[in-house]
Amino acid sequence: QKKHWSYAGETGPEHWVEIEKNSECGGEFQSPVNIVSVDALADESLKPLDIHYASSTKIHDVKNNGHSIQYNFESGDYINYKGDTYDLKQIHFHESSEHTINGIRFPLVIHMVHVSKKGEYLVLAVMAKEGVSSAPFDFLESYLPLKKGEIKTVDSSFNLNLNLPKNKGYYNYVGSLTTPPCTQGVNWFVFKEPITVSLEQVNKLKKLMPINNYRNEQPLNGRKIKMTK
Ligand code: GRE
Numbered sequence: 707q708k709k710h711w712s713y714a715g716e717t718g719p720e721h722w723v724e725i726e727k728n729s730e731c732g733g734e735f736q737s738p739v740n741i742v743s744v745d746a747l748a749d750e751s752l753k754p755l756d757i758h759y760a761s762s763t764k765i766h767d768v769k770n771n772g773h774s775i776q777y778n779f780e781s782g783d784y785i786n787y788k789g790d791t792y793d794l795k796q797i798h799f800h801e802s803s804e805h806t807i808n809g810i811r812f813p814l815v816i817h818m819v820h821v822s823k824k825g826e827y828l829v830l831a832v833m834a835k836e837g838v839s840s841a842p843f844d845f846l847e848s849y850l851p852l853k854k855g856e857i858k859t860v861d862s863s864f865n866l867n868l869n870l871p872k873n874k875g876y877y878n879y880v881g882s883l884t885t886p887p888c889t890q891g892v893n894w895f896v897f898k899e900p901i902t903v904s905l906e907q908v909n910k911l912k913k914l915m916p917i918n919n920y921r922n923e924q925p926l927n928g929r930k931i932k933m934t935k
């Protein structure tokens with residue numbers, strides 16, 4: 707039987723290239739990266755993201771897939787970007803954050819994964835730091851805990867706009883999925899401003915996910931990170 711990838715030891719990130727033979731994990735343009743703000747290019751042409759999240763977004767199901775907690779959507783929420791529509795498919799968490807900003811790793815990140823009809827990925831990364839609790843996390847807790855492999859259909863809705871920071875300024879570059887198959891060509895938007903979650907909320911999520919479910923920093927290999935002004 708094939709060994710499954712993980713975040714530590716013999717099946718950890720350094721071994722994903724061997725374990726996942728047909729993956730792009732050994733590729734040149736991988737994620738995550740460390741974002742150095744003084745090296746980022748302030749680009750006037752970067753527009754505010756055209757996000758269309760309903761005030762009440764229906765969740766389809768929630769799953770503990772063994773490496774994260776993932777909420778799946780069939781909601782109609784989307785982002786318009788350069789003439790294409792990217793449908794919201796799922797959100798999941800990494801603890802701690804995968805991207806770092808000026809070397810700082812946040813205790814938690816939400817990845818909001820969108821896919822176009824052509825199969826192209828657009829992912830928002832929302833960093834969370836410790837502070838006052840956030841409403842969305844209270845919601846998430848009401849469906850937990852889940853055992854590994856467990857999936858629950860969810861008959862409830864949720865205002866995803868509350869997941870986003872007030873200031874929508876972002877860093878942008880092209881990288882990859884941060885888990886096997888590490889597919890490249892993913893358009894990443896990392897918000898500059900973190901949201902806040904309480905220590906209690908972080909600790910609850912920690913009990914549900916493998917601890918340290920983040921991939922280490924990947925080389926930029928000449929890529930330039932852009933940012934809004
Ligand atoms: C992940 O598994 O962590 C992941 C996805 C899709 C997009 C980005 C990402 O599943 O990091």
Ligand code: ZN
Nearest residue numbers: 798800817884
């Ligand atoms: Zn992720």
